[in-house]
Amino acid sequence: MARYTGPKTKIARKFGEAIFGDDKAFEKRNYPPGQHGANKRRGKKSEYSLQLMEKQKAKYTYGILEKQFRNMFKKATAARGITGEILLQLCESRLDNVVFRLGLSPSRSGARQLVSHRHITVNGEFVNIPSYQLKAGDVVAVREKSKSLDIIQNSLSNSSTVYEWMTWNNETKQGTFVAVPERVQIPENINEQFIVELYSK
Numbered sequence: 397m398a399r400y401t402g403p404k405t406k407i408a409r410k411f412g413e414a415i416f417g418d419d420k421a422f423e424k425r426n427y428p429p430g431q432h433g434a435n436k437r438r439g440k441k442s443e444y445s446l447q448l449m450e451k452q453k454a455k456y457t458y459g460i461l462e463k464q465f466r467n468m469f470k471k472a473t474a475a476r477g478i479t480g481e482i483l484l485q486l487c488e489s490r491l492d493n494v495v496f497r498l499g500l501s502p503s504r505s506g507a508r509q510l511v512s513h514r515h516i517t518v519n520g521e522f523v524n525i526p527s528y529q530l531k532a533g534d535v536v537a538v539r540e541k542s543k544s545l546d547i548i549q550n551s552l553s554n555s556s557t558v559y560e561w562m563t564w565n566n567e568t569k570q571g572t573f574v575a576v577p578e579r580v581q582i583p584e585n586i587n588e589q590f591i592v593e594l595y596s597k
Contacts, residue, residue: 447594454586458487459504464527469595480588481579488577491518492526494536498564498571499555500548515542530573537570 441449455465472482487493495507495516508526510516516523517537518530530536538548552566560581564571579588 444594447590450587450590451594454484454487454584454588454591457504457584457586458490458493459508460487460527466595469591478579480592483591484579484582484584484586484588485576486529488582489530489573490526491516491523491528491530491536494530494562494571494573497557497559497562498536499552499557500538502551502554506547506551510542510548515539515545515548532573532575534573535570536573537568543569 451465454460455462460468468486469479469483472479472486475482488497492504492508492511495501495510496504500516501507501510511526511528512524514522514524515538517539518528519535520537522539538545542548548569559577561575561577562571562573
């Protein structure tokens with residue numbers, strides 16, 4: 397299972413945003429990495445540079461590697477609607493992302509691990525594929541044996557964000573992916589139009 401395993405704070409500093417969640421190291425040094433740090437004079441970025449950076453930010457945010465991300469873009473292009481919005485909706489519909497959004501894990505990488513270790517069910521069936529695409533009405537739940545896991549309990553107790561496109565029942569430890577979110581509902585700071593322009597060259 398391919399995934400990025402390198403230094404996360406360095407990547408977050410590159411984009412100037414804590415894209416992997418709360419990061420104390422990022423808060424201390426929230427300027428780009430490099431020998432001269434915050435004092436380095438940086439010229440104006442080219443159009444291509446801005447487009448590439450936006451694509452990289454989206455990939456790192458959702459934990460998707462290039463081949464998979466490009467395939468998702470092709471799928472978004474073939475669908476009816478605005479390509480950039482559909483691309484982000486596909487990212488949001490991934491099982492690992494929904495597990496993260498439901499508050500079962502403090503990070504997407506942790507959510508990915510919960511899925512691949514068979515702690516999560518979809519409509520009562522075990523699904524251990526993090527990239528599994530959910531459809532409106534799908535029920536995501538913690539399997540019975542895993543409900544008492546400390547990592548899940550701690551994450552739920554620290555989670556307070558509620559998303560309009562999903563519901564959660566804390567007693568039964570199950571949530572419903574009610575609908576694919578609209579672009580305005582997706583909180584990620586990503587300029588999807590730049591990604592579309594980059595791949596359309």
